Amino acid sequence: MSEFKENDKIKFAVVGCGHIGKRHATMIFNNNESELVALCDVKPKEELGLEPFGDTPFFSSIEELLARDLAFDVVNICTPNGLHSDQAVLALDASKHLVVEKPIGLSKAKCEGVIYKALRNHKQVFAVMQNRYSPPSVWLKDIVENKIIGDTFMVQVNCYWNRDDRYYKKGGWKGVQNLDGGTLFTQFSHFIDIMYWLFGDVKNIKGKFGDFTHKDSTDFEDSGFVSFDFLDGGMGSLNYSTAVWGQNLESSITIIGSKGSVKVGGQYMNEVEYCHIDGYEMPELAESNPPNDYGQYKGSAANHHYIIENVVDTLKGRTRATTNALEGLKVVDIIERIYAVRDEEGY
Numbered sequence: 384m385s386e387f388k389e390n391d392k393i394k395f396a397v398v399g400c401g402h403i404g405k406r407h408a409t410m411i412f413n414n415n416e417s418e419l420v421a422l423c424d425v426k427p428k429e430e431l432g433l434e435p436f437g438d439t440p441f442f443s444s445i446e447e448l449l450a451r452d453l454a455f456d457v458v459n460i461c462t463p464n465g466l467h468s469d470q471a472v473l474a475l476d477a478s479k480h481l482v483v484e485k486p487i488g489l490s491k492a493k494c495e496g497v498i499y500k501a502l503r504n505h506k507q508v509f510a511v512m513q514n515r516y517s518p519p520s521v522w523l524k525d526i527v528e529n530k531i532i533g534d535t536f537m538v539q540v541n542c543y544w545n546r547d548d549r550y551y552k553k554g555g556w557k558g559v560q561n562l563d564g565g566t567l568f569t570q571f572s573h574f575i576d577i578m579y580w581l582f583g584d585v586k587n588i589k590g591k592f593g594d595f596t597h598k599d600s601t602d603f604e605d606s607g608f609v610s611f612d613f614l615d616g617g618m619g620s621l622n623y624s625t626a627v628w629g630q631n632l633e634s635s636i637t638i639i640g641s642k643g644s645v646k647v648g649g650q651y652m653n654e655v656e657y658c659h660i661d662g663y664e665m666p667e668l669a670e671s672n673p674p675n676d677y678g679q680y681k682g683s684a685a686n687h688h689y690i691i692e693n694v695v696d697t698l699k700g701r702t703r704a705t706t707n708a709l710e711g712l713k714v715v716d717i718i719e720r721i722y723a724v725r726d727e728e729g730y
């Protein structure tokens with residue numbers, strides 16, 4: 384039984400009002416069954432471009448927001464990566480449901496802390512993995528889950544993007560180890576999520592890592608070749624780099640199955656480039672949404688309205704969370720294990 388009635392508006396507070404926080408706020412604003420009741424950021428309100436949200440109450444810290452006698456149901460955490468899990472625990476302690484931007488935390492242990500609190504307090508945690516809504520992702524899920532492509536032999540994920548000094552600004556959180564976490568957390572966790580969603584967990588991780596163009600701008604590697612086996616059969620590789628000159632090259636997934644092969648590419652895994660499967664005709668897919676726009680930096684799919692719809696529908700008992708906290712944790716766990724290999728390599 385849902386705690387909400389069919390006609391209730393779900394009340395949201397957004398913590399962190401940068402690029403993505405404003406996108407959450409806009410999507411809440413535009414959803415008929417939602418209400419934006421508070422915004423929160425450590426920066427002064429005037430610097431944040433919050434004019435579209437009128438006189439929505441603004442708070443300077445999550446502690447202040449939670450201490451006030453303001454009625455709301457959901458906290459959307461849109462702050463730098465390294466703050467997510469601790470802020471999530473604070474919000475769960477205040478009996479709020481949560482939408483947490485990726486990643487839920489920067490370690491499996493931190494994510495476990497969030498899940499423990501959520502279970503204890505009977506609250507929902509929605510992880511933001513909006514690329515799952517892209518039509519090619521939905522199609523891949525169908526052909527893999529229903530074995531249309533047969534057994535999995537090989538999966539190759541390539542993530543080749545450009546992130547240079549125009550992106551890593553001095554004094555920002557991106558590139559800083561304890562706030563960003565690394566290239567796989569900030570740039571490529573959506574693609575690891577798609578791989579995990581389709582093929583499940585991995586083992587026998589091996590890797591080779593390098594830092595070609597980010598020695599002065601980030602605390603971590605910018606590139607890697609990683610290989611592994613899937614627990615459910617088949618082997619995979621993840622090749623990634625943010626050292627691509629000039630602009631993004633691609634994010635792609637190639638799947639070799641026992642009944643055929645497919646490749647989905649484009650800048651953010653948004654275009655079916657190849658499909659050849661025994662006795663199968665490729666259906667017409669809906670157009671993908673454009674990527675999130677960070678000036679010259681195109682990012683992952685601009686599908687955040689689906690996230691807010693999914694929160695409303697789940698809290699009203701109509702459906703289930705598209706990406707639950709355990710799935711959010713598994714992506715963090717896989718990245719943490721890849722980075723353990725990187726650290727062992729003495730990179």
Ligand SMILES: NC(=O)c1ccc[n+]([C@@H]2O[C@H](COP(=O)([O-])OP(=O)(O)OC[C@H]3O[C@@H](n4cnc5c(N)ncnc54)[C@H](O)[C@@H]3O)[C@@H](O)[C@H]2O)c1
Pocket residue numbers: 398399400401402403404423424425426443444445461462463464466484485486511512513569675682683684
């Ligand atoms: N789902 C996606 O496709 C997607 C895309 C981009 C970013 N993100 C994620 O969204 C999060 C934010 O990224 P962004 O690009 O919007 O960054 P951003 O720097 O534009 O915004 C972060 C905001 O958080 C604020 N902040 C910092 N510390 C705070 C605190 N203690 N309490 C409240 N506010 C605080 C900052 O002042 C800033 O306004 C990151 O976790 C990032 O990984 C997700």
